[in-house]
Amino acid sequence: MKSIQSTFVVILVIFCQTAIAWGPTGHRVVGYVAQQHLTKKASKRVNKILQLYSLEMCGNHMDFIRSDKNYRHMNSWHYVSIPDGLHYDESDKNPKGDVISTIEQIMIELKTKEFTVFESEEFAIMALVHMVGDIHQPLHVGLSEDRGGNKIKVEWFGEKTNLHRVWDTDMIDHLKLSYRELGDHINRDVTPTQVADWQGSSVKEWAAESQKLRSACYDFGDKKNLGYSYSFRHTKTIQLRLEQAGVRLAGLLNEIYG
Template identity: 30%
Template sequence: MPLGKLIFHFFLLATIVVTKTHSWGAVGHAFVARIAMTFLTDSSKTFIKDILPWYVYGNMSMLASWPDNILYPDTNPVGYLNWDWSKPLHYVNTPDYVCQYVPSRDCVEDNCIDGAIQNYTKRLANTALDHVQRQEALQFLVHYVGDIHQPLHSGFTSDRGGNSVRGDDPES
């Protein structure tokens, strides 16, 4: 069977068999971070090991979900309201059915994932910032690079960052 037909049949079977979908969560974020780590130079690995907490031994994947974990009362019962400002930084939306991203319209004051990636890249490189600020910058950056590669983190306004898109069978 030709490869194209095989792929088509696989996806057809997957849509029949798979009835529920989930975001990739901690496992997906860890996986993206591990892949990224394979592309680091030795000096970059040393830099990251020096920035991250000692107990992760320079392993970015161990903290890749931190920006999600700090947002909700079930994962951060005491401090989640302190991080509420960061929720819009996990995605970017364009107006419904407009398939062109315009930063001045879609990321006002850098309050979206594009602005967050640019901001935290600059903060990580800024040696005038203290260690904690640069550590947070790296953790946010690792997470947001994972988010931007996840489906539905770039979508239409009515999608609400993918939260309005159902991927499961509403009858189940």
């Protein structure tokens, strides 16, 4: 019990230091939405491979293992830094990998069934659920100078936080919805045309969309206490990005297992 408690403390400390991904609810929403868009065959096959968690619950695994030194080399896989005005192809690449190269690598391994970077098919699927979520969070395609907004200290309804965390977690938690309630809400009127459009774009295009959206995240000027007004302006973007992530994740899984 003691070791479980200390592991939990380590995880909490890490979360407090640097926000690193959609919070737990965001990743669950992505898995839940994806589940609604899987073919019957893909759903059966994917859920048979996943032993540890369901598709809805497995998206947070990549964050749970971050406190383990064996997985630290994966830290840069959650994001990509691209300067303003540059396309990914023109920017300097992180030699340790980034969220774009990681998604592409996972897809290669899932297609070839040769798991060299990832330990197993199950682990590769769990990583895919997480990374497809992360790449849709605008500040995960961030600026290196402020570490995707992690260095921008702000308050959220008077509580100390940072801009990255506001987008990962604070705005979503403020909705006070379960991941299923939020997933049903955002999935309710997506059209077949949108699904086809979203699934027809490339991983680099998803990153370019986030990059385009990120400048709006900084629209609070000198006002550092963010709340209702900020949430009103941006909640729709968060909901759209979670929906797109879920639909596109389903597209990738259908491609392999459908």
